[in-house]
Amino acid sequence: MVQSTVGRPANDRHPDKPPLSLQNVHVSYATRRGKVQAVRNVSVDLHAGESLALIGESGSGKSTLGLAIVRLLPETARIEPGVITYRRNDREVDVLKLSRSEMRAFRWSDCAMVFQAALNAFNPVLKVWAQALDTAQAHGWHDKPAIRRRLVELLEFVQLDPKRVIDAYPHELSGGMRQRVLLALALLLNPQVLILDEPTTALDIITQRTIIKLLRQLKQEEHFTMIFISHDLAIAAELADRVATMYAGRIVELGTSDDIFYRPRHPYTLGLIRAVPTVTGGFEQLFSIPGSPPDLVKLPGGCKFHPRCTFATERCQQEEPELEQVGAEHSAACWNWREVQAELQRNPLHRGALNVLDGIGSEVEGS
Ligand SMILES: Nc1ncnc2c1ncn2[C@@H]1O[C@H](COP(=O)(O)OP(=O)(O)O)[C@@H](O)[C@H]1O
Ligand code: SF4
Numbered sequence: 001m002v003q004s005t006v007g008r009p010a011n012d013r014h015p016d017k018p019p020l021s022l023q024n025v026h027v028s029y030a031t032r033r034g035k036v037q038a039v040r041n042v043s044v045d046l047h048a049g050e051s052l053a054l055i056g057e058s059g060s061g062k063s064t065l066g067l068a069i070v071r072l073l074p075e076t077a078r079i080e081p082g083v084i085t086y087r088r089n090d091r092e093v094d095v096l097k098l099s100r101s102e103m104r105a106f107r108w109s110d111c112a113m114v115f116q117a118a119l120n121a122f123n124p125v126l127k128v129w130a131q132a133l134d135t136a137q138a139h140g141w142h143d144k145p146a147i148r149r150r151l152v153e154l155l156e157f158v159q160l161d162p163k164r165v166i167d168a169y170p171h172e173l174s175g176g177m178r179q180r181v182l183l184a185l186a187l188l189l190n191p192q193v194l195i196l197d198e199p200t201t202a203l204d205i206i207t208q209r210t211i212i213k214l215l216r217q218l219k220q221e222e223h224f225t226m227i228f229i230s231h232d233l234a235i236a237a238e239l240a241d242r243v244a245t246m247y248a249g250r251i252v253e254l255g256t257s258d259d260i261f262y263r264p265r266h267p268y269t270l271g272l273i274r275a276v277p278t279v280t281g282g283f284e285q286l287f288s289i290p291g292s293p294p295d296l297v298k299l300p301g302g303c304k305f306h307p308r309c310t311f312a313t314e315r316c317q318q319e320e321p322e323l324e325q326v327g328a329e330h331s332a333a334c335w336n337w338r339e340v341q342a343e344l345q346r347n348p349l350h351r352g353a354l355n356v357l358d359g360i361g362s363e364v365e366g367s
């Protein structure tokens with residue numbers, strides 16, 4: 001059973017003000033080949049208690065964006081230009097202006113991130129208890145019995161046996177157990193925002209389901225605000241309130257989970273959905289997006305998706321579209337989004353695969 005102390009109440013004093021707001025965020029990496037434009041002009045508000053999924057192929061900038069928010073990018077990276085604003089109640093923080101020590105405090109107690117490849121995120125010579133103690137003490141929390149009580153409570157929440165885990169070294173735990181320990185550690189200081197980067201990748205299906213259930217509980221019962229990074233659309237459909245599709249470092253479509261999975265308007269999102277193998281579907285439904293993502297050092301002109309897009313017209317090669325409103329809470333960056341809509345009316349989606357985790361129904365495009 002979840003303890004009421006696992007989470008913290010949503011930012012209820014300013015429900016109109018999002019806890020996290022990104023404006024025109026660009027991130028590049030300096031490399032020998034030139035500047036890798038990993039994130040370009042991303043603007044998005046994260047509302048209190050909502051979970052936002054970032055989807056897109058590998059290399060689309062999802063992890064870079066997550067790392068930029070908690071400022072854990074390597075030295076070669078630059079966040080420029082861009083503004084990241086964090087709000088908790090009356091406090092408003094310009095994340096990109098925080099000092100190193102302020103940033104360390106922010107990273108665990110306001111906005112915590114569980115990394116991709118989390119299995120390597122532990123210090124191998126520290127037992128779980130020592131890792132938790134280190135984290136807590138680094139943030140000025142020195143009450144050992146209280147820290148231990150909280151860790152036990154969180155380990156129970158992630159369905160681990162504290163007796164077995166608390167004095168274990170990371171290598172003594174299975175991958176699924178380590179992932180859950182990391183989730184518990186991320187919750188230790190009661191962050192308001194949780195960023196999860198591919199939290200279920202490389203886990204077996206049963207452990208995946210356990211983690212998804214935990215995340216859903218954190219969201220529904222504890223009102224965590226989450227950014228959930230995944231290339232697995234079924235899991236995004238299961239957990240997200242809103243979804244942002246990323247391509248070549250930009251958000252090319254943003255909408256509610258229903259908008260994105262029932263009524264995609266960007267050809268790339270449509271391609272991602274059509275590429276999900278259906279459980280009940282036959283071979284004729286298998287599809288993959290032709291070509292491969294662009295070189296982020298030498299981006300093509302116009303819409304960055306045009307070399308791979310079956311909807312491309314001449315304009316697409318010259319001009320890059322901005323996000324445009326295509327529905328009440330839905331925007332897409334595509335000159336030809338109405339063609340996508342028409343195409344869906346002709347050839348509705350088969351969303352069998354997105355039903356695997358009973359997240360989404362199987363209606364067809366009708367609007
Ligand atoms: N440290 C780095 N140095 C140079 N390029 C990087 C670095 N980290 C990531 N990249 C590049 O930035 C782009 C975005 O990567 P990433 O954010 O990891 O994408 P995703 O998480 O969507 O797979 C990719 O082209 C990747 O090769
Ligand atoms: S703008 Fe053109 S190339 Fe880009 S996604 Fe839309 S139709 Fe395709």
Ligand SMILES: [Mg+2]
Nearest residue numbers: 062063064116
């Ligand atoms: Mg990644």
